[in-house]
Amino acid sequence: MKSEFPDPFEEARQDSGLGHMDDQxxxxxxxxxxxxxxxxxxxxxxxxxxxxxxxxVVPSEVNxxxxxxxxxxxxxxxxxxxxxxxxxxxxxxxxEVYQEKLTHQISTLIDDVLKKDTTDVxxxxxxxxxxxxxxxxxxxxxxxxxxxxxxxxxxFRSEGDNLDASKANVLYDYLDKKINEARExxxxxxYSVLLQAEVNGKKLTHDEIKGIMILTFAxxxxxVINAVTNTIAYFAEHPESxxxxxKNPDKINRAVExxxxxxxxxxxxxxxxxxxxxxCEHAIKNDTRVSLCWASANRxxxxxxxxxxxxxxRKMNPxxxxxxxxxxCLGATHARQVMRILLKLLAxxxxxxxxxxxxxxxxxxxxxxxxxxxHELIAKxxx
Amino acid sequence: MAEITFITSDNEKVVLEANSGNVMQLAVNxxxxxxxxxxGGVCSCATCHVFVAEKDLNKVGKASSIEADMLELAxxxxxxxxxCCQIEISDDINGVELTIAKx
Numbered sequence: 116m117k118s119e120f121p122d123p124f125e126e127a128r129q130d131s132g133l134g135h136m137d138d139q140x141x142x143x144x145x146x147x148x149x150x151x152x153x154x155x156x157x158x159x160x161x162x163x164x165x166x167x168x169x170x171x172v173v174p175s176e177v178n179x180x181x182x183x184x185x186x187x188x189x190x191x192x193x194x195x196x197x198x199x200x201x202x203x204x205x206x207x208x209x210x211e212v213y214q215e216k217l218t219h220q221i222s223t224l225i226d227d228v229l230k231k232d233t234t235d236v237x238x239x240x241x242x243x244x245x246x247x248x249x250x251x252x253x254x255x256x257x258x259x260x261x262x263x264x265x266x267x268x269x270x271f272r273s274e275g276d277n278l279d280a281s282k283a284n285v286l287y288d289y290l291d292k293k294i295n296e297a298r299e300x301x302x303x304x305x306y307s308v309l310l311q312a313e314v315n316g317k318k319l320t321h322d323e324i325k326g327i328m329i330l331t332f333a334x335x336x337x338x339v340i341n342a343v344t345n346t347i348a349y350f351a352e353h354p355e356s357x358x359x360x361x362k363n364p365d366k367i368n369r370a371v372e373x374x375x376x377x378x379x380x381x382x383x384x385x386x387x388x389x390x391x392x393x394x395c396e397h398a399i400k401n402d403t404r405v406s407l408c409w410a411s412a413n414r415x416x417x418x419x420x421x422x423x424x425x426x427x428x429r430k431m432n433p434x435x436x437x438x439x440x441x442x443x444c445l446g447a448t449h450a451r452q453v454m455r456i457l458l459k460l461l462a463x464x465x466x467x468x469x470x471x472x473x474x475x476x477x478x479x480x481x482x483x484x485x486x487x488x489x490h491e492l493i494a495k496x497x498x
Numbered sequence: 499m500a501e502i503t504f505i506t507s508d509n510e511k512v513v514l515e516a517n518s519g520n521v522m523q524l525a526v527n528x529x530x531x532x533x534x535x536x537x538g539g540v541c542s543c544a545t546c547h548v549f550v551a552e553k554d555l556n557k558v559g560k561a562s563s564i565e566a567d568m569l570e571l572a573x574x575x576x577x578x579x580x581x582c583c584q585i586e587i588s589d590d591i592n593g594v595e596l597t598i599a600k601x
Contacts, residue, residue, distance in 0.1 A: 150567070157571045206534070368538030418564070431564045432540035440571060443543070448536060 117473050117492075118348040120378060122423055123483040124411035132395035134408070136481025138174050144399060145383060145408045145480070149415035149435070151395050152407045155386065156439040162386035162405060164442060165190040171385040173406055179280040182287075182322055184330040191441060196314045198441070201327070204308060205252075205445050208452040213251060218456050220247045225464050228496045233471060236492040241343035242268055244453070245336065252331070252449050254304045255293075262289065263332075268340055290328045294321060305331070335446045338380040339453060341476075341488035345378045346454070348492060349425065350461060351468035356427065361462035370427040371454040376434035377425050379410035382478060382485055384438065409435045410485065469495045500592040504548075506531045507600050521596070522546040522583035532598035539583035544568055547599035549578040554594040558585055574599060 124147050127134045134145035146152050155162050168183040169176030183189070186197035207213050224244055228234040246263035250256065266285060297306035309324045319327075350357045360366055383406040392399045399405060413434045414422040437444035444450070472493040478485045504512040504525060516524050525533035525546070534545035541564055550558045558580060561569060565584050569575045582596060 153567075153571055209534075369540060372537055372540045372542060430540070431562070432537075433542045433564050433568055434540075435542070437543075447543075451536065451538075 116352055117470055118345065118352045120345070120486050122411070122414040123480075123485050124408065124414065125416075127482070128411050128415065131397070133397050134411075134481065134483060136173075136483070138404075139178070141170070141175055141177075141404060143173055143385060143404045143406045143481075144394070144397070145406045145411070145483075146394055147408050147411040147415075148395060149412040149418045149433075152409065152412040152435060153439050155394065155405065156407050156435075156442065159190050159194075159441065161389055161392050163190050163389050164188050164194075164386060166387035170387055170404065173383060173385045173404075175385075179283055180329075182329065183326045184333070185323055185326040186445070187330050187334070187442065188326075193315075194441060197327075198445075200312055200314055201445060204305060206448050208252070208449045214452060214456065216251055217248060217452060218460070220244070220251075221453075221456050221460055222464075225460055225496070229464070229498050231496075233493050233495055236344050236347045236494050237268060237340065237489055240347065241340040244343055244457070245339040248339075248449070248453055249332070249335065252305075252335075252446070255306075268337060286329065286332055287325070290325050290332075291321075294324055294328070331446070334444070335450065337488075339450055341380045342375060342378055342450070342454060343457060344489050344492055345380075346374055346457065347461075347468060347494065348470065348473070348489065349374065350465075351470045351494060353425075354467055356425075357462050357465065359427065360458055364459060364462070366427050367455050367458050369429060369432070370458055371451060372432045372434065373425055373427055373429055375436045375450075375454065376413045376419075376432055378488075379413045379434075379436045380487070381436070381438075382410045382480065382487060383408040384442075407435075407438070409438065464498055465496055467497045469497075471495060500587050500589055500594075502587070502591065503593075503595045504530050504533070505595065505597040507598060516587045519587050520583050521548075521585040521587060521591075522581075524587065525582065530598070532600070533582065535583055537583075541565055541568060541581060541584060544572050544581060546582045547572055547575070548580055548582045548596040549576070549599060550580055551595035551597070552578065554591075557591050557594055572599075 128147035132148045134147055136143050146155055164171050167177055168188055169180050186194045228240055234240055243264055246260040250260050294306050297310055301307045309319055312319055385404050385406045388399050388401055388403050391401050413436055416422050437447040473489055474491040475486050476488045476490050478487050499515055499517055501515050512530050514524055514528055520539055522535040522539055526535045536545045537543040561580055565581050569579045
């Protein structure tokens, strides 16, 4: 099945609880069990995010950026001050007017693909959907989405998946320009809000604003694209599930949480260890890296019954696909609304999706290979 | 019919009535401040953390093991903590008082 996403971590999770991968000579011990992942995420003193910028990301971005992503690469208590500043803005997707606009965007996009003989779901559907929805999150003009679409599916990676500093510069130059424009002409977009904001009685610097914006762009890019693409693949092969949602729209919330658990669009996120420690009886050395493997935790058989099955009727679903504890995903409210509205509209507008061709996107993670999504998914939508 | 009192972090009292559903959904539908219910009630986000008044602990009951694991790592959780998405509304919880945890 094209929409099957196997769990490559099962054996290692059960046997030792840790996996290992090298990453540009800065190895990563991957934490695989649900309980260990949550505990480690919670313990910010021993497992820090505020290391050298780029080091907690796997693959490491230390060699391609100096700028700190905020609040993602900041530890408490300063982390909380930035979160407090941003929280209200990033909860706007819960408002009705935001949802109406998002519904209009996604509805138009579905109507467009229904008119086509074939659609590459990655570039002609998910990338467009993500880029257009981002204009709502930033409260910038819709036309900006054309620029975001032109950047392709990953803001930091080139076609070969290698880290690419020149591609990152495209985003950085764009952000410099937008922040400077907003400074000259304060409006109602996120740049303007940040330019006027204070944290601990001080205005934000240009680089702090840029760090927040980079996170907003990068964090929600390939994650949302993969979640949307994989969801289309899933419903192509499970038309009965789409019918189920059409008949029982009150299942949408649970269905979204379950799909996000199953796909886990972000495999893992790193932390830098600040003192010698132990995780499930393994010694972890100071100044090394661990990663919180959300994807493995979300298939932990001690927490989820039949973890490799997609089940929209799961009542309790304590997944960690949006991370866990104080660093949980700032864009989760937006991502959840994107997914909820997408499911509702697909159920109402689509009767079948046929996959004509696909090319899987496989992550290489040391001893593991994980399917994360698709490089290409050619499909035909029918109403 | 159950009457439920929410006490917000501003010490404001909000009294709501309902017959069914869960407490988180009731609070979200009525815009009670401090209850976000981001995950829609599947016990994955802890944005509906409340403290149950001591007198009402028996009425509301205990957290399941999945909920208790979640609360174990929530900031400022104590023996009165519950995630209110896991509290079903029925006549049994009529009159309960829930203080909303700060996020």
